[in-house]
Amino acid sequence: MKRQFLFLGMLARILTFAASPATADDFANPTPRIFASGSEYGLKVIPRDDNGVGTLFRLDDAGQEQTVWSKALVNFPSHAFVADRGKYVVTVDTYADMGREHSIVVYDDQGKVRADYKLEDFLTDVDIRDRVPTSSANRWWTTEADFNFVLDSRQFTITTNWGAVVTVNLESGHVEKSGQSLLLVLTEDFYSPTAGSKGVLKCILRNDSIVPFRIPVGFHEGIAELHAGSRTKMFLSKSVSEDGEMPESPQAVLRVAKVKPRSELMLFEFPLEEILAKGDKPNRDWKWTWPNPKTQPLSPIHRFQKAGYLDEVRFQARLRFGKYDFLSNRVVLKVKSDAS
Numbered sequence: 001m002k003r004q005f006l007f008l009g010m011l012a013r014i015l016t017f018a019a020s021p022a023t024a025d026d027f028a029n030p031t032p033r034i035f036a037s038g039s040e041y042g043l044k045v046i047p048r049d050d051n052g053v054g055t056l057f058r059l060d061d062a063g064q065e066q067t068v069w070s071k072a073l074v075n076f077p078s079h080a081f082v083a084d085r086g087k088y089v090v091t092v093d094t095y096a097d098m099g100r101e102h103s104i105v106v107y108d109d110q111g112k113v114r115a116d117y118k119l120e121d122f123l124t125d126v127d128i129r130d131r132v133p134t135s136s137a138n139r140w141w142t143t144e145a146d147f148n149f150v151l152d153s154r155q156f157t158i159t160t161n162w163g164a165v166v167t168v169n170l171e172s173g174h175v176e177k178s179g180q181s182l183l184l185v186l187t188e189d190f191y192s193p194t195a196g197s198k199g200v201l202k203c204i205l206r207n208d209s210i211v212p213f214r215i216p217v218g219f220h221e222g223i224a225e226l227h228a229g230s231r232t233k234m235f236l237s238k239s240v241s242e243d244g245e246m247p248e249s250p251q252a253v254l255r256v257a258k259v260k261p262r263s264e265l266m267l268f269e270f271p272l273e274e275i276l277a278k279g280d281k282p283n284r285d286w287k288w289t290w291p292n293p294k295t296q297p298l299s300p301i302h303r304f305q306k307a308g309y310l311d312e313v314r315f316q317a318r319l320r321f322g323k324y325d326f327l328s329n330r331v332v333l334k335v336k337s338d339a340s
Contacts, residue, residue, distance in 0.1 A: 037082035069111035099139025115173030163324030228300035
């Protein structure tokens with residue numbers, strides 16, 4: 001019998017048929033599904049026991065199904081994507097058990113498993129902890145994600161809603177961890193509030209993916225954040241002069257730069273003496289704020305409502321621009337002072 005299919009092509013943003021985080025973990029039993037490519041190929045998945053049976057088919061000139069392969073799958077997938085000529089099938093997540101085992105599975109043109117990855121294999125611990133919504137049984141890492149075959153279907157990319165890019169080399173089965181990351185680097189491990197320091201705090205955006213993108217360069221409030229502390233975070237911001245004017249800065253004009261694949265871009269850097277109080281004197285260009293300005297210390301290295309300094313301070317950066325939302329690693333600066 002002739003079937004009619006509405007081929008939607010490779011969806012830029014796929015709407016999953018699974019429950020959403022708002023519905024907690026209330027899932028109906030899985031039902032047969034068809035996942036279509038933008039060509040004559042499609043994948044039909046039938047539930048069987050706890051997994052599914054997948055049948056890759058193509059439509060002939062008369063619109064009749066011709067089976068390419070039919071195999072038991074490692075799971076019942078939440079999403080599935082078929083390369084234009086049916087050379088590869090990529091499934092993402094397990095229905096009702098998302099973000100766990102089988103988060104990405106690659107099948108070759110014979111239906112054999114070429115790669116099988118859990119979430120920890122390709123997302124960083126920071127991403128999973130701070131970026132992925134979690135319910136009782138699911139980790140919703142693909143919400144509003146973009147899925148694409150690239151390089152003539154030799155690679156498959158997933159761009160998360162916070163801007164991380166996961167790239168799967170379909171020929172080798174190798175997966176590259178989040179392709180874009182924000183990195184904080186300290187050039188010196190110690191800071192002396194009395195003697196100062198030549199150390200610099202650098203914020204670098206790394207693009208390990210094959211996809212270029214554009215991002216603002218410089219420290220722009222509302223886009224870039226630098227915070228310090230653990231229990232109560234202090235945020236760095238520009239100081240206001242006595243006449244209420246913001247000091248001029250070479251970073252005042254928003255400049256957007258292209259980050260090429262396999263490259264790094266310096267977003268901003270601060271000499272430690274520029275953002276930390278030296279000799280208990282506030283810096284005229286930068287200030288630190290926290291929720292209660294009446295009781296806040298002069299800077300993150302100062303003790304709360306006490307004289308002296310902390311033994312160490314932790315820094316972390318965040319960058320939010322468009323759909324991108326990067327959270328950096330944490331770096332620890334040791335405070336070296338006779339008064340501490």
